[in-house]
Amino acid sequence: MALLRVHSLVCIFATWFISLVSSACECGYSVNSTLDPEYAVFTDLLESDFTKIKNFKDDFDWRPQVWQLDPVAALGPYGRATVLEAIVPNPAVNVSINATGIYGGQAGLNLLVPHNYTLINGEKYLMGAELDSTRNDMFYGTFRIGYRTTKYPGTCFGFYWYHDDNQEIDIELLSRQINATDTLINLVLHTPVGGTNLDALPGTYQVADLPYNTSAQIHELRFDWTPSAITWYQDGRQIWTISNTTLFPQQPGHIVVTHWSNGNPLWSAGPPEGNAALVLTYVKAYFNSSDSQRQKDHRERCEAVGGGGAVCQIPSPVGPPRYEGVSPDELPYFFSNDPARNATYNQTVYEEKTSGGGKRRSEAIGSGLAVWMLFLQWGIPVLGFMLGEWRPRIGGYMHSLY
Numbered sequence: 426m427a428l429l430r431v432h433s434l435v436c437i438f439a440t441w442f443i444s445l446v447s448s449a450c451e452c453g454y455s456v457n458s459t460l461d462p463e464y465a466v467f468t469d470l471l472e473s474d475f476t477k478i479k480n481f482k483d484d485f486d487w488r489p490q491v492w493q494l495d496p497v498a499a500l501g502p503y504g505r506a507t508v509l510e511a512i513v514p515n516p517a518v519n520v521s522i523n524a525t526g527i528y529g530g531q532a533g534l535n536l537l538v539p540h541n542y543t544l545i546n547g548e549k550y551l552m553g554a555e556l557d558s559t560r561n562d563m564f565y566g567t568f569r570i571g572y573r574t575t576k577y578p579g580t581c582f583g584f585y586w587y588h589d590d591n592q593e594i595d596i597e598l599l600s601r602q603i604n605a606t607d608t609l610i611n612l613v614l615h616t617p618v619g620g621t622n623l624d625a626l627p628g629t630y631q632v633a634d635l636p637y638n639t640s641a642q643i644h645e646l647r648f649d650w651t652p653s654a655i656t657w658y659q660d661g662r663q664i665w666t667i668s669n670t671t672l673f674p675q676q677p678g679h680i681v682v683t684h685w686s687n688g689n690p691l692w693s694a695g696p697p698e699g700n701a702a703l704v705l706t707y708v709k710a711y712f713n714s715s716d717s718q719r720q721k722d723h724r725e726r727c728e729a730v731g732g733g734g735a736v737c738q739i740p741s742p743v744g745p746p747r748y749e750g751v752s753p754d755e756l757p758y759f760f761s762n763d764p765a766r767n768a769t770y771n772q773t774v775y776e777e778k779t780s781g782g783g784k785r786r787s788e789a790i791g792s793g794l795a796v797w798m799l800f801l802q803w804g805i806p807v808l809g810f811m812l813g814e815w816r817p818r819i820g821g822y823m824h825s826l827y
């Protein structure tokens with residue numbers, strides 16, 4: 426009994442101590458509380474609130490991709506043309522009032538797959554979009570995306586961590602696998618011991634059933650990678666886990682979001698019957714870095730506040746992210762949108778030009794600008810294809826993308 430009392434006093438003291446110092450997050454961000462039996466701490470973060478990002482060129486956390494695969498290389502009747510024009514921001518007028526974007530509809534970043542093919546050197550290509558994170562040093566982490574799929578069958582939405590084809594933690598959602606009540610998602614751990622997607626090793630591929638139509642509202646997909654488990658979640662609920670660590674990635678990587686079609690009936694199918702829009706409201710990643718400079722930065726800022734106590738728990742609500750009819754403090758949470766809390770000190774984060782807070786690495790700025798210079802030079806001829814699931818609203822350059 427005496428022992429028990431001492432123990433609970435220690436707990437109360439620990440809670441008090443943590444709440445005193447945890448307003449800043451110099452030592453990291455945790456899944457579960459550090460007082461829980463199982464938890465994981467990550468040192469670095471990447472947060473993109475796409476309901477607020479007006480100029481995607483200001484978001485140096487992402488490198489929008491431009492590449493082509495001809496129909497043979499793309500394994501489809503169609504080739505794949507990954508273009509910047511298929512990435513279209515539609516930020517909320519004021520997300521604290523409602524989630525209506527400046528062009529109408531759900532606010533967020535649109536990744537588009539147009540219905541119509543485009544001819545390149547006489548061959549048919551379907552256009553699509555891909556974002557790769559600028560950070561390429563992610564090793565362990567919790568990776569989360571707020572999304573709403575297209576209602577048109579015939580596209581593939583991928584959200585994955587990637588080192589190479591043998592070290593990849595993957596979620597793929599085929600819009601042909603959506604019906605009125607359910608959506609199937611394909612979860613894959615690509616391993617060094619062979620197998621990809623449908624021919625993956627037993628135990629590395631799982632089809633999970635989400636009990637809703639993913640094109641009707643925003644939901645969250647997530648995967649956590651720790652030294653002991655890789656676990657997938659939907660709307661905060663666990664759906665699958667792998668704990669055979671010999672299959673786990675061994676090298677650092679980056680995250681990718683992609684929306685594409687090649688017309689192959691065995692996978693993406695398509696082309697989609699209309700202009701297909703995948704809407705992203707956020708990506709949040711809390712991860713450890715393989716970069717020795719970032720590791721040193723973490724050690725220094727954590728030691729400067731006296732060590733391990735300054736860990737902030739990552740909010741992990743159960744249920745879909747909510748945007749309509751909620752008060753501002755019930756919107757999805759971002760440490761980097763909370764300057765009063767000083768929760769992203771010395772992190773490499775996206776920030777609006779006017780606000781203070783995090784710090785950005787200079788090399789990321791260079792690559793972001795280079796890509797967007799290309800967009801400005803080459804964007805205009807392609808504007809004609811945007812009709813259907815998104816509609817033209819107002820005149821002007823960005824508006825004509827709708």
Ligand SMILES: *[C@@H]1O[C@H](CO)[C@@H](O)[C@H](O)[C@H]1NC(C)=O
Nearest residue numbers: 456457461463464465649651
């Ligand atoms: C968080 O706690 C839950 C049980 O409450 C557990 O299943 C999960 O693995 C924990 N996550 C981590 C990263 O430890």
Ligand SMILES: *[C@@H]1O[C@H](CO)[C@@H](O)[C@H](O)[C@H]1NC(C)=O
Nearest residue numbers: 517518519520521522523753
């Ligand atoms: C958004 O709306 C809220 C609530 O009405 C208001 O307090 C806030 O100032 C608005 N923000 C902007 C940028 O207009």
Ligand SMILES: *[C@@H]1O[C@H](CO)[C@@H](O)[C@H](O)[C@H]1NC(C)=O
Nearest residue numbers: 518519522523524525526530
């Ligand atoms: C969102 O708020 C704006 C401004 O109050 C209003 O014009 C618009 O109709 C609202 N949208 C919805 C879907 O309620």
Ligand SMILES: *[C@@H]1O[C@H](CO)[C@@H](O)[C@H](O)[C@H]1NC(C)=O
Nearest residue numbers: 540541698699700810812813
């Ligand atoms: C596809 O192209 C055809 C021919 O130009 C056009 O009539 C049609 O409206 C386009 N469809 C969509 C969905 O853009």
Ligand SMILES: *[C@@H]1O[C@H](CO)[C@@H](O)[C@H](O)[C@H]1NC(C)=O
Nearest residue numbers: 576603604605606638640641
């Ligand atoms: C899923 O929901 C969307 C939006 O409500 C709707 O347009 C679509 O028809 C639904 N899909 C199916 C297969 O019922």
Ligand SMILES: *[C@@H]1O[C@H](CO)[C@@H](O)[C@H](O)[C@H]1NC(C)=O
Nearest residue numbers: 603604605606607608609634
């Ligand atoms: C919808 O998809 C689920 C999961 O594949 C399946 O169990 C269900 O029977 C489907 N419903 C209809 C009406 O086809």
Ligand SMILES: *[C@@H]1O[C@H](CO)[C@@H](O)[C@H](O)[C@H]1NC(C)=O
Nearest residue numbers: 465466467468565651652713
């Ligand atoms: C991430 O790195 C920190 C600092 O080295 C370490 O304390 C923590 O356990 C690591 N997280 C995981 C999940 O391994």
Ligand SMILES: *[C@@H]1O[C@H](CO)[C@@H](O)[C@H](O)[C@H]1NC(C)=O
Nearest residue numbers: 618626628668669670671672
């Ligand atoms: C883990 O995976 C490896 C490689 O496929 C396999 O040889 C081993 O038997 C697996 N271990 C367990 C406990 O399933």
Ligand SMILES: *[C@@H]1O[C@H](CO)[C@@H](O)[C@H](O)[C@H]1NC(C)=O
Nearest residue numbers: 718719722723725726771784
């Ligand atoms: C903050 O980060 C920068 C860039 O990584 C590093 O040079 C610096 O030493 C860090 N400062 C502190 C106090 O952590």
Ligand SMILES: *[C@@H]1O[C@H](CO)[C@@H](O)[C@H](O)[C@H]1NC(C)=O
Nearest residue numbers: 449451726729730767768770
């Ligand atoms: C944020 O935290 C850092 C590290 O603890 C501290 O040096 C800095 O002064 C704080 N900034 C503000 C605005 O409180």
